[in-house]
Amino acid sequence: MIDELLRPFEFEFFRNGLIVATMAGALCGLVGVYVVLKGMSYIGHGLSHAIFGGFAASTLLGINFLLGAGAWGVASALMINGVTRRRVLGSDAAIGVITTASFALGLALFAFFDGEGASFDAALFGSILGVGTQDVIAIAVVCVLASALVFLRYRALLFTTFDPEVAEVSGVNTARMDALLMLVLAGSILATMKILGVTLIAAALVIPPAVARMLTTSFSRMLWMSSAIGAGCGFVGMNLSYHLDVQSGPTIVLVAATAFALVFMATGPLGRSRSAAIGKAGA
C-alpha cells in the first residue's frame, strides 16, 4: 500500500508536477483571498479564459508560452482593471466580452491551424505531462512576487480590499494596489494554467478562501489558512490524479470541493453565515 503510494515519486515528471501543484494551490489560495473579498471571482474566471487566447497564439506562432501568454494576460488584466475602475455601467458585461472573445479566439486559432492535441487539452483541463523545470521556476517566481506583495504592502492591500474609498483618502494609492493585484493574479493564472487548466483555475482561486473564511474571522489567519488549504488540495489532488489516471485540474478541484463540503457541514450555521456573506464583498 505504502509502496504503491510512493511509487510515483520515483518519476521526475511527477515530482515536478507535485511541486508545481502544491505551489499552485498555495498561490491561488493566497491570491484568491483578495479576489474573493473584492468580489472579483468573475474577473479571475474571465482572466484565465482570456489568457487561453494568448496561449493559443503563442503555441501556434512558436513563441515561448510564458512570454506570449504573459504579455496577453497582462494586457487583458490591465484592460479589465481599467473597465472595472471606471465603474462603467455593466462592467461585468464588458469583462465578459473581452475575456470570452479572447477565449473564442484561442479556440478558433487551434481549430484553424489544426493544432488540437495534448497541449490543447492540457491548457483546458490541466495536465501533469509537460511540466518541466521552466514551469517550476515560473511558479516559484510568481509565488515569491505574490508573497512579497502581500508581505510588504499588507495594510495597503487590506485597506484597499476592505474599504477602497477611505483607503484612498488615507493616503493609499488604490489604483496602484488594484493594478498590482491584477498583475499578480495574471501571473498566478499563467503559472498555474498548465497544471490546473483554464476552465478550473477559478475554483482554485475561490474554494480555499471560502473554506478558510468559514473557519476564521481574522484576516491574517484567513490568508495563511487559505494558502495552506490550497497547498494541501494541490498535493492530494496531484497524487489522486496519478492513481486515478484523471487530469490534475479536475482531481485538485474535486479535493478542494470535498474539503469545502466537509468544513461546511462541520462548522454548521456559523460557518454557513460567514461563507454566505463572502459574496457580498464590494457591494
Next chain:
Amino acid sequence: MTESTSKPAIATEPLVTLRGVTCRYASEDVLRDVDLTIGEGEFVGVVGPSGCGKTTLLRAIAGSMVPVSGSATRRKGLRMAYVPQVETINWSFPVTVAQCVLMGRVVGRLLPWPSAAERAAVSEILARLDIEDLRDRHIRELSGGQQQRVFIARAMLGEPDLLLMDEPTAGVDARLRHEILHLLDELHGRGLAILLTTHDLNGIAAHLPRMVCLNRSVIGAGRPVDVLVPDILERTYGASMQVLEHGGMPVVVDHFEHRHATADGREHTHVHGHAHGHTHDHAHRGAP
C-alpha cells in the same frame, strides 16, 4: 456642545479651501459653485435634504472626487481621516477590531504585523473610546455604537488634522447620538478639526459651532443661530419650516399646510408641526 467650544478665528492657513467647486456625476451637477473654507480646529456640520450633495462635498474635500471646475486646495501635509457611513461598510469582511483599527496606520511600515509602538497606540485609542476589551472580536459582533467607535478609532490612529464623517448618527438612537456627540466634542476639544454631514438638524447640527446648509450650492453658513432661519431653511429644503426657541437653542419645526374646505364652504388652514430630531430628550420624558 455650546458656543463656548467655538474658537476665535486664528489667522493660520486653512486646512481645506474649496473655490467655485462643481462636481458632476454623469451629466448632472451634484455640486455647483461651492465655496467653503475649513480652518484649523473647526467643528462643522453640513445639513441638507437627501441627494443635496453632502457625500459628494465630503469627497471633494477629501480629494477622492475631482471637481469638473473650481479648485479644492488642501494645506500641504494635511492629514485627513474619513469615517464612512455605517451602511457602506462590508460587515462580513473578515477583520477583527484591532486589524481594522490598524489600517489607520497604513503608510510607513513595511511589515505586516504592528510594531510595539503601534500596538500601544491602538490600545490607548481603544481604551479612550472604551472598547479595549473588544480588540479581538470580529467587527460584526459589535453593537451599533461600538461599530461606530471602531471606525472613529481607525481614523484617530492616523493622527489626522481633519476628521471627515459621513452621517455619523444615521439610524442611531438618542442615547448613542449623545454618546457620539460627546466623544466628538472631546476630540474637538483636543484640537481636531471635524466636518460631518447629518440629517439631524436639532439633535446634531444646532449643537455645533458652525453649520453649512447645502443644496447643490451653499445656501447658508455660519453659527446655527444665524443659519437656522426660515429663509435659509426654505431655500435649502424647498419646504417652509418654522424655527422656535427652546432653552436658548433654535429648534426647527416642519410645517405642512393642509387646506381643505369645511361644510360651510370656507377654507381652513391647519398647521401641523413636526420637530426635526429631538433637541432635549428630557423634554419628551417629562411629558405626561
